[in-house]
Amino acid sequence: MQSKPIALTILDIISVIVLGVATYLALVFAPTEAVMGQVQRVFYFHVGTAWVGLLGFVLAAISGIAYLVTKDMKWDRFEVAAVEVSTMFFFITIVLGSIWARPAWNTWWTWDPRLTTAAVTELIYVAYFMLRAGIEDPEKRARFGAVYTLLGGLSAPITFMVIRLFRTIHPVVIGNQSAEAQGGFSMTPDMRTAFFFALFAFTVIFIDLLWHRIRLGGLQEKVEQLKLNVSM
Amino acid sequence: MESIPDTTGYMIAGFVVAFATMGIHVLSMYVRNRNLRRDLEMLESMDKPEKK
Numbered sequence: 001m002q003s004k005p006i007a008l009t010i011l012d013i014i015s016v017i018v019l020g021v022a023t024y025l026a027l028v029f030a031p032t033e034a035v036m037g038q039v040q041r042v043f044y045f046h047v048g049t050a051w052v053g054l055l056g057f058v059l060a061a062i063s064g065i066a067y068l069v070t071k072d073m074k075w076d077r078f079e080v081a082a083v084e085v086s087t088m089f090f091f092i093t094i095v096l097g098s099i100w101a102r103p104a105w106n107t108w109w110t111w112d113p114r115l116t117t118a119a120v121t122e123l124i125y126v127a128y129f130m131l132r133a134g135i136e137d138p139e140k141r142a143r144f145g146a147v148y149t150l151l152g153g154l155s156a157p158i159t160f161m162v163i164r165l166f167r168t169i170h171p172v173v174i175g176n177q178s179a180e181a182q183g184g185f186s187m188t189p190d191m192r193t194a195f196f197f198a199l200f201a202f203t204v205i206f207i208d209l210l211w212h213r214i215r216l217g218g219l220q221e222k223v224e225q226l227k228l229n230v231s232m
Numbered sequence: 233m234e235s236i237p238d239t240t241g242y243m244i245a246g247f248v249v250a251f252a253t254m255g256i257h258v259l260s261m262y263v264r265n266r267n268l269r270r271d272l273e274m275l276e277s278m279d280k281p282e283k284k
Contacts, residue, residue, distance in 0.1 A: 023247070032236060039239035042246035049250070088257045092250050099246045103239045205254075212261055219268045226275040 008211055015208040022048070022201035025194035033185055039103050040185065044194050046096040047173060048202035049089040054156040056086025056206065057125065061153025064146035073221065076142035079149055080132070081213035085206060087125045094118055105169065113162045114170035121155040128152065138224070 026044040033040035060082040067075035097115070098108050109115065128148055135141040163170045171185075173195075187195060 027247075034236060037237045037239040039242040039246070041243050042250075045246070045250050085257075088253060092253050095249050095253075096246050099242050099249070103237065103242055209257070209261075216261055216265055216268070219265065219272065223268050223271045223275065226272065226279060230275055230278050 004215075008208075008215075011204070011208045011211065015205045018197075018201035018204050022194075022198045025197050030191050030194040031188060033191075035185065036100075036104055039100055042096045042100050044198040045202075046093055046100065047195065048198035049096070050093040051199055052202045052206035053086045053090030053093055054121075054160055055203075056082040056089070056210070057121065057149075057153055057156040060086070060149040061156075064149040064153070067142055067146040068150075071139075073138070073142060076138075076145060077214050077217035077221070079145060080217055081210050083125050083128055083149060084213055085209045087122065087129075088209075089202070089206065090118070090122050090125075094122060110169070112170055113166045113168045114159070117155065117159040117162050121152075121159050124152045124155055138221075 022044065026041050030041065030044070032038060060079045063075045063079040063082065066072070067079065094115075097118070101110070102108050128145065131148060132141055132145055135144060162168065163172050173187075
C-alpha cells in the first residue's frame with residue numbers, strides 16, 4: 001500500500017479548518033433568526049450535508065455506469081466510497097431536519113413528500129451495503145452494486161425536486177416554495193455567507209473523506225487478494 | 233413584540249449529532265485501516281516463506 005500522499009494530508013488540514021470556519025459562521029457570525037431562534041443555525045449544516053449526500057449518490061450512479069462499461073474495479077471502489085460517505089452525511093441531514101422540525105412544526109417527523117423521499121433514499125443505500133455483504137464473488141458484487149446504484153441514483157433527483165413539484169410543508173431555500181411550507185425564512189447577507197460557506201466546506205470534507213475511503217477500498221482489495229494467494 | 237423562542241437545546245443537540253456522526257465515521261475508517269494493515273503484514277509474512 002502506498003504511503004499517504006502529501007496532497008491528502010493538506011486536504012485533511014484544509015477540511016478541519018473549513019469545518020471550524022463553517023461552525024463559527026453558523027454559530028456566531030450568522031444572526032439569530034427572529035421566529036425560530038437558535039435552532040435555525042442547524043440549517044447551514046442541514047443543507048450542506050444534504051448537498052454532499054445527494055451529490056455522492058449521483059456520483060455513485062455515474063461510477064456504476066463507468067464500471068458496467070469498463071469492468072474496471074477502480075470504479076467499484078469509487079462507488080462504494082461515494083455511497084458510504086454520502087449515506088453518513090445524509091443521515092446527519094435527516095436527523096438535523098428532525099431536530100429542527102420539533103420546534104418549527106411541533107413534531108419530530110411527518111410523512112411529508114420530502115421527508116418520505118429522503119428516508120427512502122437513505123434506506124435504499126443502507127440496503128446497498130446489505131446486498132454487497134451477501135455476495136462473495138467480487139465481480140458479481142461489483143456488477144450488482146453498479147446496477148443498484150444506477151437505479152438508486154434516481155432517488156437523489158427525486159428527493160431534490162419533490163419540494164418543487166408537490167405540495168409540501170418543507171421550505172425551499174432556492175426557488176419558489178409551496179403555499180403550505182412552514183418554517184421558511186428570508187436570508188440576510190450574513191446568513192447567505194454562512195450558507196454558501198457551509199456548502200463549500202462540506203464539499204471539501206466530502207472530497208477528503210471520499211479519497212480516504214477509496215484508499216481503504218484499495219487496501220481491502222489487496223488483503224482479499226493475498227488471502228486467496230495464501231489459501232491456495 | 234414577540235420574543236424569540238428559546239430553542240438553544242435543539243441547536244446544541246443538532247451540532248452534537250453532526251459532529252458525533254462525522255467523528256464516528258472517521259474513527260471507523262481509522263480502525264478499519266489499522267486492522268487491514270495488520271492483516272496485510274501477517275498475510276505478507278505468510279505468503280513470503282511459501283514462495284521461497
